[in-house]
Amino acid sequence: MFSWRIGGSISRSVYRRTLTMATTGRKYRVVNNPTVYVGTFIHSPRDDARRLDICEAGAIGVNPDGVIEFVERNVDALDAVLDKHPAFKNADVVRTQPGGTQFFFPGFIDTHIHAPQYPNAGVFGSTTLLDWLNKYTFPTEASFSSLAVARANYSRCVARTLANGTTTAAYYATIHVPATNLLADICSAAGQRAFVGRMCMDHRGLNPDYYRDETADESVANTCLCIDHIKSIDPAYELVSPIITPRFAPSCTEELLTKLGNLARETNLPVQTHIDENHGEIQLVRELFPDHGSYAELYHACGLLMPKMILGHAIHLTDREMELIRDSGSKIAHCPVSNSALTSGGAKVRWLLDCGITVGLGTDVSGGFSVSMLETVRSTALVSRHVAMTDGEAAKLSVEESLYLGTRGGAKVVGLEDKIGGFEVGMEWDAQLIGLEMVQKEDVGEEKVEFAAEEVLDAVAFDSCRGAGPVDVFGWESWEDRVAKWVYNGDDRNTLAVWVKGQKVWSR
Template structure:
């Protein structure tokens, strides 16, 4: 078993497929040498001329007994790990039932906010003897499940609870997922229930800092685990709070994540709560939250002036097609965003989205783009194809989390965050007959594949999931 996380080098041999550009599906046969001498599983060398394992050992100048070795199956390939740029870890129990269960009075949260519910509409249960037991169960499951679907990097919203947020960070670090963890900030008395908000802007800032410092103690370099400043969305925070968080992100050079322009009702609420600002985007801009390290989820209903501001600031958009369709939020104009020079990635938005699978987000992005083309007179310029969808899920994600050039491909110097896909086997939902070209097999994988095709997953060269 190739691990490459114990100081040994590893050779990966077989077929390597990636999407380095929106119209470029790169299919190569050869070998990759991964070095973990620095503890981070970096691609040291590649050779796309090699046809046998023996040739790989010779080309890389290593002895077989001195390295770990892993080879793909005949119908298998290595593919860059998926990057989920918007997921609510604490909402995972509601996957598949969307928000329907959250309007009732059943207990959905523990005393530390392990379950947050959608938009802060949950009741609190004080009965558990261990206030973090639910958080432990939920966060363990969501991390393991996302890894099993090939998600090597995730940008997580947690809850307002510092202990529960810190636990999410502990678990992500333990299981080896590359993760950006955000303690959710909410303190607006008109939009947040009394039991689920910070009392003051200063308290919101102090709690955010507490989680940030815990996360940075776990990984001081921020290579595998890093904090991300997380105002839930503008209506959940007072103006002072947004400004304090913006200053915090600037002073400490931190990533930021939040929501923007998800639905029409939200736009009206922002206009009502922040009449002094020109637009939803302007709220974030004027409070210092709109930076080149900012991920804005959704971005469906942005006007041209907002698009220009986002482009100028270098902020990113996380497109969440399944969630947008499930909640009836609208169609995100991804082509327009890209044409305006804005980086776009994919998010599952669990539990607004019904699945933690970024592969499913790829196909949903393709489908939504066709519906958008239809409502625009059948113009196919809106269409997102399979290759472009995979590019958004890997390279696009890397750009949005500030890891461009380090994730999303198989070039020397890149981190080895990789999933091994196997299209064969009795349990595979993809039927391969043998005469398909490899680009056709990739099409079949995107439209029919799931976690049953994920054989192994590595993050930084460390094997973090094995589907056996």
């Protein structure tokens, strides 16, 4: 185990915190029955964001470790498939309902979400980033000094994200070691793949006195305590991994940023932070760090730009910053719901992609008001249209491209593109079963030219809305149309079941 003594001596308060580590002893290990998933599956091809790969009659075999052992297409008879793969002779079988309303889809990958802010979802008024932090965010996060508060709120957040098909989340937690460890425990217990980052923020200027790290060394040491804890519950980081998390430049001293860059290199762990979200924030960075030409140059100087870095937002990048990010292999978490809500700006995602930068999507709860990655996919398409209104048609992202960013793109952002984000042999079964409503109608027989007064309403079509999911399919739609209907009108009611690494972790 690497040392948590990196960065200097351990203060008394840190030591006390080691005694309040949330739990110990549970090691992540799940063994499932081998399972064959039969029916329609849809995912993005690995290297083509412009179209969906739609397999109407497929069979996917998932072994006890949650790894996909085969993907068969054009399946007429399941028996023939099982003959070909004898290890699955006695496998469980999970089928999509026939009739064209159900399909398997990869689980969503939320590359940027603040778990402790979930209680505030939807509460942001007319604020923008910096006043939003002080008014809503810091007080809420500070309350996670209570482990009871953390337990209820984190449990709810993980349930809500799972219910919305988020199989992997890159979480920002709070500064509190016990609560952050508890979040890792909860993800492990609930079976959600997660990156869990203890929030690092030691700057005396921007952060409130009631909620910050005392020193850079304490911040690093406490981060190491969280790393140790996650290592103790999931030694190979199979499901839950630590992630080094400097909040953002205005919350951190240059000393802390540099030490966290060093920690990332020593541990080879991923890193996440924010960049270029808001004009006021960018101006503040310029004032706080006058020796650096830009936000990205500061991070670069601190050794934080690297392939395992996930940068949230990146709305107002200069060309020079884009080049630094691209050349370092850093990734970007695009958070369109948040960027609209906090009036931060419209990120130029097409430009980032054309520049060769890897982009995934993040809900950014609670700058973003919704835990739903489906809403984030929808918002990706819509916000790109607002960008297109000023920058031209090419900026538009299609439904297919937005879904790619929410699955394949996100997998690349968190460095798991060979494990999750699509259905391929050797990858793991992180998936959701999607179900839409086929509209039922009364049979009126031959074409009528008149209805009696009591017949004007089609009572079946009318009443079958009650309790139904939100997406209506009438039967004429192509699979592409059905997916578009899901993206634009769907919600958690359409996510009937969720699996992570082969384990069923949620069902309605």
